[in-house]
Amino acid sequence: xxxxxxxxxxxxxxxxxxxxxxxxxxxxxxxxxxxxxxxxxxxxxxxxxxxxxxxxxxxxxxxxxxxxxxxxxxxxxxxxxxxxxxxxxxxxxxxxxxxxxxxxxxxxxxxxxxxxxxxxxxxxxxxxxxxxxxxxxxxxxxxxxxxxxxxxxxxxxxxxxxxxxxxxxxxxxxxxxxxxxxxxxxxxxxxxxxxxxxxxxxxxxxxxxxxxxxxxxxxxxxxxxxxxxxxxxxxxxxxxxxx
Numbered sequence: 733x734x735x736x737x738x739x740x741x742x743x744x745x746x747x748x749x750x751x752x753x754x755x756x757x758x759x760x761x762x763x764x765x766x767x768x769x770x771x772x773x774x775x776x777x778x779x780x781x782x783x784x785x786x787x788x789x790x791x792x793x794x795x796x797x798x799x800x801x802x803x804x805x806x807x808x809x810x811x812x813x814x815x816x817x818x819x820x821x822x823x824x825x826x827x828x829x830x831x832x833x834x835x836x837x838x839x840x841x842x843x844x845x846x847x848x849x850x851x852x853x854x855x856x857x858x859x860x861x862x863x864x865x866x867x868x869x870x871x872x873x874x875x876x877x878x879x880x881x882x883x884x885x886x887x888x889x890x891x892x893x894x895x896x897x898x899x900x901x902x903x904x905x906x907x908x909x910x911x912x913x914x915x916x917x918x919x920x921x922x923x924x925x926x927x928x929x930x931x932x933x934x935x936x937x938x939x940x941x942x943x944x945x946x947x948x949x950x951x952x953x954x955x956x957x958x959x960x961x962x963x964x965x966x967x968x969x970x971x972x973x974x975x
Contacts, residue, residue, distance in 0.1 A: 734832070738778065912946065
């Protein structure tokens with residue numbers, strides 16, 4: 733049995749959407765939905781929240797997550813890289829086991845389902861060549877339609893050299909995908925070997941558009957509320973363990 737650890741990064745200092753990790757959505761703080769989907773997946777042996785905030789820590793514990801301690805301030809800034817919180821959680825809180833997997837579940841993607849977590853994990857276990865699996869979705873703005881702007885002359889030029897074919901339909905272009913922040917699962921050994929949250933070889937995992945929705949701006953939040961109002965079933969079920 734491969735041990736799987738869910739780690740939910742939730743620092744306090746969000747700038748564009750203040751307090752977004754615990755902002756209320758349909759009666760629960762945002763982070764509760766990532767905790768809920770991790771539990772509902774049925775494959776996460778531990779659900780650990782990495783935060784620098786005791787307030788967030790208390791909320792996370794209320795919804796069934798572990799918070800073994802607070803994340804150091806130096807790896808909790810807006811400029812800190814993800815490898816910092818991941819290696820900290822690994823070395824400080826969770827002993828290594830053979831083949832251990834780590835699922836990175838960001839609170840800013842509350843619509844990600846337990847079923848998707850389970851399916852992605854199973855695919856990674858099957859694909860022994862892969863260091864990690866990452867959710868992706870088709871691009872909506874193709875780079876074949878993108879331009880550079882010369883601010884001095886005002887001239888624009890195509891981002892890609894296409895020999896004048898930039899006016900063709902998107903259906904003629906190579907299908908490309910954008911990484912989604914909602915779901916990443918990595919082998920612990922790959923993190924150590926490559927000092928990376930992805931490793932060297934990455935397996936793709938396609939998510940429904942709604943499950944890959946990520947909250948970075950207030951506009952993203954408005955879209956999220958609209959999606960939930962139109963279809964409340966998109967939200968994972970959550971359970972508060974204490975009153």
